[in-house]
Amino acid sequence: MKTKQIFSGIAGEYFVAGELSRRGFIAAVTLRNTAGVDIVASNEYDSVDIQVKTRTVELTENSWQMGSRPLQVKKEWGRSFYIFVAVHSIPENQHIEYYIIPKNLLNQKVENEYKKFLKRSKKSKQTIEKGKRVFWLEKELPELKKLKNRWDIVFSKDPMAMAQKILREKTNENHI
Numbered sequence: 001m002k003t004k005q006i007f008s009g010i011a012g013e014y015f016v017a018g019e020l021s022r023r024g025f026i027a028a029v030t031l032r033n034t035a036g037v038d039i040v041a042s043n044e045y046d047s048v049d050i051q052v053k054t055r056t057v058e059l060t061e062n063s064w065q066m067g068s069r070p071l072q073v074k075k076e077w078g079r080s081f082y083i084f085v086a087v088h089s090i091p092e093n094q095h096i097e098y099y100i101i102p103k104n105l106l107n108q109k110v111e112n113e114y115k116k117f118l119k120r121s122k123k124s125k126q127t128i129e130k131g132k133r134v135f136w137l138e139k140e141l142p143e144l145k146k147l148k149n150r151w152d153i154v155f156s157k158d159p160m161a162m163a164q165k166i167l168r169e170k171t172n173e174n175h176i
Contacts, residue, residue, distance in 0.1 A: 012054025012085035013038050015096055023151055036080075043155055046079065050154075051103065053135075054085040062086075066133040071107035081154060082106050084135070099137070100150050102159045106135065113140045143167050 013029050020027035020041050027041045034040075039050040053064040064084050080103040087096050114133050137144060146166050147153070156162045 008056045008087055008089070009052075009054045012087060013052045015085060015087070016050065016052050016083050016098070017041075019098065019151065020154070025155070041154065046155060048154055049077075049080045050083055051081070052083050052085060054087060056089045057086050062136065062138045064135045064137075066110055066135050068132055071111050071133060073104045073108050077103045078160065080104075081159070084137075098149055098151075099144060099147050100153050101144060101147050102153070102163050105160055105163055106144075109141055109144070110135050 017027040017029050017039055020039070025041050025043050027039055029039055030037055036051055037049045038052040041048050041050060053066075055064055082099075082101050082103055084099040084101070085096060088094075110133055113136075135141065144167070146169065147163060150163075150166060153159050153162050153166075
């Protein structure tokens, strides 16, 4: 991994922790010693696990790497989230995008897209990198743009139901 990518990944975690703190939640960044959890956040009633995925806008396409293992859906992940962060490598451009997505929802969608990709690649005899999963916001899952800045999902009573309701809505409001 390049140094710039490492720094943007670390910055993404702290940007997310800062946003949660700004909204009145306690956010603790783990020190890379908790598998699949970058931030543990809590309020007076509940706590959630967050995995942050950061990309640098100028250096990557509108996608995030999801690893090579099959992505699972687990009941105990009902309060687990991915927060995808898009940052700029140019410090003067301070615009940061956040996509807040329940872990089970995204895992299910990315796995479905991966299976479709495998079928297409077999038909076209396209060479593929076995197992590589990528979350393509624009190409494959543009409906998830509706979850941009939807911080209200994190501590909602039923995050999965709320996210699915938002995805069914016709308009996209940016919740800041």
